Amino acid sequence: MATKWLCNTCGEVTSHGGACPVCASTDVEPLDSERDVVLRRKRDLDAGLYRKYIVFDTDTEVETDGFCFVLKPETDSAAWDALQAYALSTTNPQLGADLMRWLNQNLRSVEVIEF
Numbered sequence: 187m188a189t190k191w192l193c194n195t196c197g198e199v200t201s202h203g204g205a206c207p208v209c210a211s212t213d214v215e216p217l218d219s220e221r222d223v224v225l226r227r228k229r230d231l232d233a234g235l236y237r238k239y240i241v242f243d244t245d246t247e248v249e250t251d252g253f254c255f256v257l258k259p260e261t262d263s264a265a266w267d268a269l270q271a272y273a274l275s276t277t278n279p280q281l282g283a284d285l286m287r288w289l290n291q292n293l294r295s296v297e298v299i300e301f
Contacts, residue, residue: 190217197236198253208253
């Protein structure tokens, strides 16, 4: 397995050392495995945005390179709003329609928390 590198500034994992391609920080360290990222960041409750999930392309079965953000609209009203905004602004009309259809079909399954 090729060495992966963790940026301690933004949490990005890259396939090379040196400056982070996301935030340009040079505070990077080698990882023994992808699981190290999840375990290290999970311990830090104040981490904010960090790499919580490892995402793979289902066609190639290769881990995605770059930034991915996982949404869970069934339990997160902010994710619900983000999906709706994405559906309305995407340039892919089929994806937008599919997302709106999913949102409409699952409208009652979301617990909305009022602030």
